[in-house]
Amino acid sequence: MRKFITVHPEYSDMSPWTGRETADIVYFDRKRALTTHLVDKGYLDRTAWLTKKPLYMIEVKATTGHSRTPFYMSKRQYQRMQENTNTTLSPMVSPVIYLVARVSNVDKPNVEVKLYVDPEKLRQEGSLVFTGETWSVVPGPGAG
Numbered sequence: 001m002r003k004f005i006t007v008h009p010e011y012s013d014m015s016p017w018t019g020r021e022t023a024d025i026v027y028f029d030r031k032r033a034l035t036t037h038l039v040d041k042g043y044l045d046r047t048a049w050l051t052k053k054p055l056y057m058i059e060v061k062a063t064t065g066h067s068r069t070p071f072y073m074s075k076r077q078y079q080r081m082q083e084n085t086n087t088t089l090s091p092m093v094s095p096v097i098y099l100v101a102r103v104s105n106v107d108k109p110n111v112e113v114k115l116y117v118d119p120e121k122l123r124q125e126g127s128l129v130f131t132g133e134t135w136s137v138v139p140g141p142g143a144g
Helices: 033-040 075-083 119-125
Strands: 025-028 055-062 096-104 112-117 128-131 136-139
Touching: 075 119, 096 119, 112 119, 119 128
Parallel strands: 055 096
Antiparallel strands: 025 055, 096 112, 128 136
C-alpha cells in the first residue's frame, strides 16, 4: 500500500515498509474513540475497558458472498489471535485487542460488516468454528 500512497504529495516522503506484517490495520486508540464505540455496542465490557487505551490489530476479511462464507487465516494470524486474547487484562499494560472485521456482499448494495472482537475467546466459546491448518472459519451456532 505504501508504494501506491507515495504518489500523493502529503505522503511522498513515506519510506518503504521493511518490517513484518502484524495486521491489516494497526490502530492505537489514544482518545478511546473506537473503544468507546465498541463498549457502547456491547462488544467490550464497560467496567473492564473504562480507562484502557488499547492497541487494535484488525484483520479485514472480505467476500462477495454472504456472511457465513468461510474465511481464511494464515498460521501466523491464528498464532497472533491466540497471543492477543483478552481473557486477562493487566492494569499496567495497554492491552492489544485482536479484531476480525468480516465484510460480506462487497459487490452488492447490502454490504454487511460483522466484528469479531477477541476471536480466540469466541473460538473457545464455540461462536467461531476453526478448521485446522488452513484455518477456515465460519460463525458457530451461537453467533448472531
